[in-house]
Amino acid sequence: MSGISAQGSTLEIGTGNGAAKNITAITVGFPAVFTSAGHGFTNGTVLKLAGIGGTMAALNGGEHVVANATADTFALLDVNTTGLVFGAGGTATPKAYTKINGLLSFDGFDGAASDIDSTDLDSEAMEYISGLRDEGKFGFELKVLAADNGQIALRAARNSGDVIDMKLSLPDGTTASFKTLVKSIPSSGGVNALLKGKVDTKISGPVVWS
Numbered sequence: 001m002s003g004i005s006a007q008g009s010t011l012e013i014g015t016g017n018g019a020a021k022n023i024t025a026i027t028v029g030f031p032a033v034f035t036s037a038g039h040g041f042t043n044g045t046v047l048k049l050a051g052i053g054g055t056m057a058a059l060n061g062g063e064h065v066v067a068n069a070t071a072d073t074f075a076l077l078d079v080n081t082t083g084l085v086f087g088a089g090g091t092a093t094p095k096a097y098t099k100i101n102g103l104l105s106f107d108g109f110d111g112a113a114s115d116i117d118s119t120d121l122d123s124e125a126m127e128y129i130s131g132l133r134d135e136g137k138f139g140f141e142l143k144v145l146a147a148d149n150g151q152i153a154l155r156a157a158r159n160s161g162d163v164i165d166m167k168l169s170l171p172d173g174t175t176a177s178f179k180t181l182v183k184s185i186p187s188s189g190g191v192n193a194l195l196k197g198k199v200d201t202k203i204s205g206p207v208v209w210s
Contacts, residue, residue, distance in 0.1 A: 004172050011106065011140060012097035013153045014046070014165030023049075023090035026056055030080040035073050036092060041066045043210045044167045044175025047094040053087025060090075065177045067210035077210065095165050100150030102143035104196070106168065109176070109207055111136025135203040138166070138180060144187055144195040154199060158182040163204050178207040 025035035041047065045066040049059050059079060068075040114131035145151055157164045161181070168176045180201040189195040 004170060004174075006105075006170070008171040009103070009106070010169045011100045011103050011150075012167045012169070013100055013150055013157070014095045014167075015098045015149075015153050016096045018094040018096045020050075020091040020093040023052065023092055026052070026081060026086045026090075028081050028084065028086075030082055031067075031075045031077045032079040032081040033068075033073055033075050034092065037072050039069075039072070039074065039092065041069050041074050041092075041094055042175075043067055043069050043173065044169060044177045044208075045069075045094050045097075046165055046167075046177055047092045050091050050093065052090035054085040056081060056084045056086050056090075058084070065208040065210055066094075078208075097165075097167055098150045098153055100142065100154060101148045102145045102151070104141040104143065106138070106140035108138035108140075108201075109136060109203070111203065133206070135178065135205070135207050138168075138178070138201050138203055139199060141196060141198050144197050151197075154182055155185065158185055166201075175210050176207050177210070179204045 021036045021039045023034055023036050027033040043066055046063055047066060048061070048063050050061065052060050064076040064078060066074045067077045111134035113133045115128045116131045117126070118129050119127045142151070163179050163181055166178055166180050180203050183200045183202055185197050185199050187195060187197045
């Protein structure tokens with residue numbers, strides 16, 4: 001097995017919302033498959049559901065990550081519609097993403113679950129159960145491109161302190177979608193060298209691979 005080359009990977013930052021797309025059908029089961037003619041979504045896109053009728057109205061308002069996208073359908077791997085009924089209508093509104101150009105390398109997803117001490121007076125040694133998962137940090141190095149819209153959005157996110165959406169797409173079609181806080185963007189330069197930046201972020205919530 002040759003593995004996956006990182007060459008061709010892309011990193012995008014959420015910069016608002018795209019156009020809402022009409023939903024015409026939702027399958028019953030897990031995971032649920034949605035029909036929306038010519039939706040244009042790609043795997044890893046985060047979207048919000050609204051206006052769905054029937055008992056599937058319980059899905060309205062939630063954010064989910066697209067998987068198994070085709071021209072007219074897409075799956076939401078965390079949506080279980082077993083026992084629910086699709087009434088009519090509904091829309092899916094995607095996050096809009098802007099590519100961060102100049103990407104050189106990336107690393108992260110290095111978190112771990114916390115340990116909860118469950119030791120009591122009957123214990124013969126320390127005992128623990130697994131706590132909430134911390135997805136850790138995500139960092140990346142890039143060429144500084146002052147006029148790049150993706151890098152402009154990064155700097156704005158650092159200044160505002162807002163939690164933002166990011167999407168990493170690998171050459172084999174795998175995507176990682178996650179929310180993050182941009183903590184710092186230090187730059188470095190030198191003789192006969194490009195000006196580079198090392199972006200440090202803290203992941204908030206889960207990382208969804210699709």
